[in-house]
Amino acid sequence: MSLLTFFRKSSAPVARERLQVLLAHERLITGKSDLIATLQEEILAVIAKHVAVDRDKVQIKLDRGATVSMLEIDIEVPAAVAVEPKLEPERETEDAA
Amino acid sequence: MAQVLVVTSGKGGVGKTTSTAALGAALAKNGQSVVVVDFDVGLRNLDLVMGAERRVVFDLINVVQGDAKLQQALIRDKRADNLFLLPASQTRDKDALTEAGVKVVIDQLRDKFDWVICDSPAGIERGATLAMRFADMALVVTNPEVSSVRDSDRIIGILDSKTEKAERGERMEKHLLLTRYDAARAARGEMLKTEDVLEILSIPLLGIIPESQDVLRASNMGSPVTLNSKTSVAARAYYDAAKRLRGETVVMSFPKEKRSFMGKLFGRRVA
Numbered sequence: 001m002s003l004l005t006f007f008r009k010s011s012a013p014v015a016r017e018r019l020q021v022l023l024a025h026e027r028l029i030t031g032k033s034d035l036i037a038t039l040q041e042e043i044l045a046v047i048a049k050h051v052a053v054d055r056d057k058v059q060i061k062l063d064r065g066a067t068v069s070m071l072e073i074d075i076e077v078p079a080a081v082a083v084e085p086k087l088e089p090e091r092e093t094e095d096a097a
Numbered sequence: 098m099a100q101v102l103v104v105t106s107g108k109g110g111v112g113k114t115t116s117t118a119a120l121g122a123a124l125a126k127n128g129q130s131v132v133v134v135d136f137d138v139g140l141r142n143l144d145l146v147m148g149a150e151r152r153v154v155f156d157l158i159n160v161v162q163g164d165a166k167l168q169q170a171l172i173r174d175k176r177a178d179n180l181f182l183l184p185a186s187q188t189r190d191k192d193a194l195t196e197a198g199v200k201v202v203i204d205q206l207r208d209k210f211d212w213v214i215c216d217s218p219a220g221i222e223r224g225a226t227l228a229m230r231f232a233d234m235a236l237v238v239t240n241p242e243v244s245s246v247r248d249s250d251r252i253i254g255i256l257d258s259k260t261e262k263a264e265r266g267e268r269m270e271k272h273l274l275l276t277r278y279d280a281a282r283a284a285r286g287e288m289l290k291t292e293d294v295l296e297i298l299s300i301p302l303l304g305i306i307p308e309s310q311d312v313l314r315a316s317n318m319g320s321p322v323t324l325n326s327k328t329s330v331a332a333r334a335y336y337d338a339a340k341r342l343r344g345e346t347v348v349m350s351f352p353k354e355k356r357s358f359m360g361k362l363f364g365r366r367v368a
Contacts, residue, residue, distance in 0.1 A: 010287060012290065012293065015242075019243055030254055
């Protein structure tokens with residue numbers, strides 16, 4: 001073992017720690033990905049009934065803590081023009097048909 | 098009762114095909130009848146590693162689609178009588194495999210062999226999920242390296258959700274095969290240790306295959322390392338792993354690679 005390697009900090013513990021942090025996070029996400037996708041679709045559908053929103057402006061996150069879990073829903077609603085609900089005569093005729 | 102074993106990893110290049118060939122040959126040498134099945138449609142390589150590339154006439158897809166009988170597609174190994182290869186197609190694409198078709202073939206193989214070893218393609222796409230779909234147990238091949246460990250973790254999740262066994266509510270039996278392990282580097286803190294990988298993935302260890310030049314030499318020759326250089330450290334580790342697959346208890350020894358004086362002096366290292 002040369003002097004150089006003797007003084008170099010070992011990298012394996014860094015790898016181990018990075019993996020532990022990353023996988024703790026990823027296991028939650030992949031385990032719950034179906035739930036998140038379903039929530040996203042359904043929430044989007046409810047909002048779209050009343051407000052025209054951009055699909056990409058709806059963010060849904062689920063954080064699982066030891067004691068508390070948090071469902072975070074972040075919806076960016078466009079400026080006043082679009083907030084007017086699209087009412088509704090045409091829709092009703094559609095429904096009737 | 099036949100065992101269907103899938104050899105999988107998520108990441109490519111970690112040693113799935115090498116391990117499939119080596120374990121298949123080791124089991125066959127110990128009297129088991131074995132078929133190794135290549136699921137890597139379009140990028141088949143098990144035939145090459147087994148040295149049977151010029152003997153392929155029919156393949157898995159021909160059998161799945163009914164163009165050939167299973168017997169016509171199976172290639173008997175010339176070095177071990179009870180070792181067979183079912184090659185993948187090189188020209189078709191993975192969509193040619195259907196779940197129902199694969200099931201029929203696997204069921205036929207179950208009747209004929211003690212071990213059906215499915216060599217999975219890399220990735221988590223259709224080919225990989227079909228390779229594991231009807232497995233009784235899984236071998237997760239992992240290198241002591243961050244990207245491989247991460248992908249193995251992902252594959253373990255998929256084994257626990259997308260296999261037929263998991264969907265029946267049964268527990269999928271999974272084992273870790275740690276390949277390309279360099280004990281000296283791990284001891285110096287330059288490589289994840291076996292304990293680190295086991296703690297992170299938390300599945301039982303089937304074997305540790307040391308980094309060895311004999312593995313490349315064997316694939317150059319078109320022979321599983323367990324047939325090509327039976328006494329090499331890698332081959333001995335595969336023979337031990339094969340015994341553990343059969344339920345024997347074998348102490349997890351760690352044979353050291355012999356290094357020449359000049360090798361030690363110049364610290365040769367081949368990737």
